[in-house]
Amino acid sequence: MSTATHAEHDHGHHPTGFMRWLTTTNHKDIGTMYLVFSLVMFFVGGAMALVIRTELFQPGLQFVDPAFFNQMTTMHALIMIFGAVMPAFVGLANWMVPLQIGAPDMALPRLNNWSFWILPFAFSLLLLTLFLPGGAPASGWTMYPPLVLQTGDAFPFLIFSIHLMGLSSIMGAINIIVTIMNMRAPGMGLLKMPLFVWSWLITAYLLILVMPVLAGAVTMLLTDKYFGTSFFAAAGGGDPVMFQHIFWFFGHPEVYIMILPAFGIISEIIPTFARKPIFGYAAMVYATASIAFLSFIVWAHHMFTVGMPLAGQLFFMFSTMLIAVPTGVKVFNWVATMWRGSMTFETPMLFALAFVFLFTIGGFSGLMLAIVPADLQYHDSYFVVAHFHYVLVPGAVFAIMAGVYYWLPKWTGNMYNEKMGKLHFWITAISVNLTFFPMHFVGLAGMPRRIPDYATQFADFNAIATVGAFVFGFSQLMFAWNVYRCAKGGEKASAEVWEGSHGLEWTVPSPAPLHTFDTPPVVK
Amino acid sequence: MSRTTSRWIGRIAAAAGSALAVPASAWADWAVNMPRGATAISGEVYQLHMLIFGVCVAIAVIVFGAMIWSIFYHRKSRGVEPAKFSHSTKVEIVWTTIPIVILIAMAVPAADTLVRMEDTRDSDMSVKITGYQWKWEYEYLDEGIRFFSNLAPESNRARQLGSGIDPRSVENYLLDVDNPLVVPVGAKVRLLLTSNDVIHSWWVPDFGGKKDAIPGYINEFWFEAETPGTYRGQCAELCGRDHGFMPVVVEVLPVAEYEAWLSDNAPAPQAEPAASTAAAAPAPAEDAAPSAASAAEPEAGSEQQAAAPAADGMTLEQAMSQGRNLHVQHCSACHQADGSGLPAAGFPALDKLAVGLEEHLEVVVHGRQGTAMAAFGPQLSDREIAAIITYQRNAWDNETGDVVQPDDVAAVR
Amino acid sequence: MDQTERYYVPHGSYWPIVGAVGLFFMMLGVSFWFNGIGLMGWVAWLGIAVVMVMIVGWFATVINESEAGAYSDQVGRSFRMGMTWFIISEVMFFAAFFGALFYARQLAIPWLGGEGNNFFTHLLLYPQFEASWPTGGPLSWGGDFKIMGAGGLPALNTAILLTSGVTLTVAHHAIKDGNRKLTSWGLFATILLGLLFLSLQAYEYIHAYQDLNLRLTSGIYGSTFFMLTGFHGMHVTLGALMLIVVWIRVLKGHFTTKEHFGFEGVAWYWHFVDVVWLGLYIFVYWL
């Protein structure tokens, strides 16, 4: 067993003020920076979404040029995925994993700091393209060649910013794996770990296995554009579709990278507020693992229209459908955890419940997309847009908000404003459906995605979606305000915070002191 | 306004109603659900779609039902004590196997339909479809007919940024073209899809799906329309700035009318290319007149030169009139009708031309690598290119006085 | 409690932020350079310089801490696990390029030749194209070229790299037995072999360009050949540099018979580079 020493003197003085944040190696500081960065990116990406929705409010082009619209679509997705959702989960991991396994800090603190500080620079590179001749990338976040090779000056910025994001994610993932595998308190056996830790361990494996593949894919784009290679050009013996295979080999695990930690958070919150242990802990772990495994053999379900051989289409249809099974196990276990519990409905629980409802709806539409003949109709229509926003917004984003409300008192030592929290929840939950549910209908009715203007029969549902988007968007300012107020002060929180709370993080005082578990607790 | 509001309510009602899985007829409204379509396959796809949807609704009812039940009855405020149980291998096994069974039940019909969709054998006719930024080219392999299909001019005018034209006043806004694909009813039409630049995707919902048009490869797709009529769709794969503006329209004609259309449009060389601007519009495209020049296929064009070589030059006037139409049709998407271009989006302005004649010819004929500037050499006849360049070099602020002749173009090909 | 039993948590390090800034200017400069703004090339060089400083400084700090005995076994384990997962991520990076090679050879090329569901691709687009490997594609980009045979240079290079693996293992055993002399000689030999490999590789490239007309632009064959061998070459270079650092440390008397992670990490890296080469030799040169 080991305790931690803190080398207070290794730079003579202990930096304060802004310098403290630049040089910190403390997992709590770094977690906070990740979360703040993610919130900012959420607003920036959201503002772009609002540009999209504004143009789509009515048929006809009223506000932006189609080229700029495509730039918004592309940047919105890249920023939300790599700038908002992923950093938010990494931030939560930084804060909570050491606290939940009784470790003094992350295993590689300096690397941890580097992983974070690469991000702001990576996104500066990406956002800078908005001001370049030719504007930002406009090829969709999927960057399919040959279209992406038509990108103007923005092209190398896009590629290199993605390289940097990948570097950051990989190092962050390494840190999390090493922390979990090497820093657990005595007695904290693998199958005693909280489910949030488990889900992050598996997510980290996914990250390490797929981010380098994305790096390779975009590197091939770079050489195809500037060095005359022909990976994706038929004339030279390549194939544009090859990029899609490599991209989606990364891309599909990526979407689970954005949902597995969410599963973890929900599996923490529901037992707390149902005052009842999680149902089927082991099953939850195995389900998560099998989802992760399956995610490597389903990628081509994004490519059913590219003309794959029949056998390939059948294989990817069946493997994709299989994912419904382990995911179902998780959903059922959550329900079984609530069953005959004694539930209360504080804000985190409200978001968690909404997650289970709405993610499941998104999952169902996903399953429909897996059915190849039907997908030949759904593909690249707004039905797909509806699907992935259901799993990403009321899925990933709701889980993040639930987690923030859940752990905020532990971080700040104060309770957030419950009234405002509940209000925020209800407005958000209603407007999110107003925004994304109608997209199912226009999609089925034949509205393609990535278009700035549409045929008039789609007008009504698009108008509704736009209204919903603005309500949803601006109601998030309430969330930001609530968090800010809570950080500044408020009713003091106890160490346990919640009546039904369970786990090591609740044994340390609120707010959690800068250094926790210097002498590790013993878990029996 | 209130009209629209009431229409909203109608739609929402329809949607809600059908969500409760009332008779499928409620779904027939094409703005809410997938269309049943005009082919046997599209009908099957629709049935499959409704089947999976039904299964999902059923499962949702059970799962959400259980949740809502416990949210109401298992709440602390009702003073219930939490139960202690935390696992049961039996139920875990049950709710692992049941979904598997359901999934298999869904996979079987899906696979069955898919196998038949993939079978493009013994088709009655083949059309090669080539995607361009941003138009489609249809080539009837057996009949030798070949023409371009652009967004219809009315829609094109209305869709310009801040055009002030209400899209609702344009019929089939964004879903209409100058020259539709024309096929006979009841024939198995095999489509051979490829692209000239980036990936496009040819989609007509009523034919049950879409297939990507990939540069350098050819994908096969087929449909067999059961009833005559006009079927509309759009390009479904992001292909650049005007991805939203390259619709697909298919005219399915009774066999006799189709035969007539064939004979009208057999590749007989048109009298005088300038005339082709007006005349060559395929029969059914009433609204095609102003932009039908896109129907002047390179074949026709080149045969032209063969028939009456260099001799027939163009005067500035001819060139300017023909060039304006062609410019609007082929160039204005990026460089704008007034030549102002879209510098912000990387599309250069032409109204104050800097490029010399040679470069101008070069770029138009061979395109510019790594940009959206396509090679128009393969798309247009020497005469059309000559007209376009002459027009661009003399319109707006460009008083170069250059008059380009067809054989100048032929020279750089 | 005794020092080595404690988990060392460093405080306030400037190196990460320096590294981030360095990377930023590097990428910024390179990007502008790609856009033909040559001047910015200097920004890139500045960035690279900063990154170099960061690497040196960061490693120096770690080495000093390690020599000062700040690290417990647990910290050592963290480093080992970290290195392992880093190498695995590197493997996946190469996997992307091997994937491209297999896809092109097994699928794309045959399809262009009319196989599978691509009958019309061949009939209408490339009637004259014969599916074969190697190839520059249907339009044989980059013109005719001769391929790099498996015999001769590549075979020699394989032998060299494998031998370097052996000499490194010798050094590894030596360090465990506390035989510093042998350790440093083993390392020295490994480094020499590594550099020899690199110079032969460079010669091979020149040969390819000048005599075989085999270039990066020679269609899919040239693309995969140069990208795979090129990235491998970069990794060998990196490995050699790290070996040199370790060698100097050995000469300076660093490392103990049981605490020599710096050595081990680099050794693992070198073996990884070795294995990648075997894959290259088999799939790029041989088959």
Ligand code: HEA
């Ligand atoms: C968090 C992100 C996330 C998650 C979790 C998922 C989950 C799933 N997704 Fe989704 N998906 C995306 C993000 C995500 N997706 C994105 C971003 C895209 C678009 C990318 C782009 O093109 O830009 C996409 C696109 C996409 C496609 C391609 C559509 C197209 O372009 O044509 C497909 C096709 O199969 C698909 C399938 C699925 C399936 C089967 C699941 C499954 O994991 C869902 C499983 C869950 C359930 C099924 C519900 C709960 C289960 C039960 C209650 C058990 C009982 C149920 C049954 C037996 C039916 N997704």
Ligand code: HEA
């Ligand atoms: C986690 C990922 C994520 C998230 C959270 C979101 C969130 C949202 N998305 Fe996004 N979206 C994607 C991932 C995501 N999206 C992806 C992957 C695509 C595909 C891209 C592609 O096709 O390549 C996509 C595409 C996409 C489209 C289709 C575009 C097209 O096909 O042309 C649309 C259209 O409505 C849309 C809308 C929205 C909306 C309204 C939200 C809302 O939830 C956003 C919430 C709004 C806010 C948070 C606003 C906050 C701002 C203010 C309150 C104003 C003040 C402003 C500042 C302070 C700067 N998204």
Ligand code: CUA
């Ligand atoms: Cu053509 Cu989209």
Ligand SMILES: [Cu+2]
């Ligand atoms: Cu997927």
